[in-house]
Amino acid sequence: MVSCGEPVGEVDVGYGPAKSFTPDQVREIVKYLTSLDRGELRERLESQEDA
Incomplete structure (x- = not known):
């Protein structure tokens, strides 16, 4: 889940509203x-799928 960025709108797209980032971000x-x-990274993602 991405917890930074600026919310775009108020529609919950699964984990809250979509986020916008600057080019530097x-x-x-x-x-x-x-x-x-x-x-x-693959191991970490696969272990989350099993949880």
């Missing part, structure tokens, strides 16, 4: 995501 998100080890 998007760059930071991409930087973080590309720094993650893919195998570790």
Whole structure:
């Protein structure tokens, strides 16, 4: 779940309203995501599916 960003509207799209990000915020998100080890990320996501 993404807890940052500016809400766009008030319609709950599953985890609250959609979020909007500045270009700098998007760059930071991409930087973080590309720094993650893919195998570790896959394991973390798969373990959440089992819960």
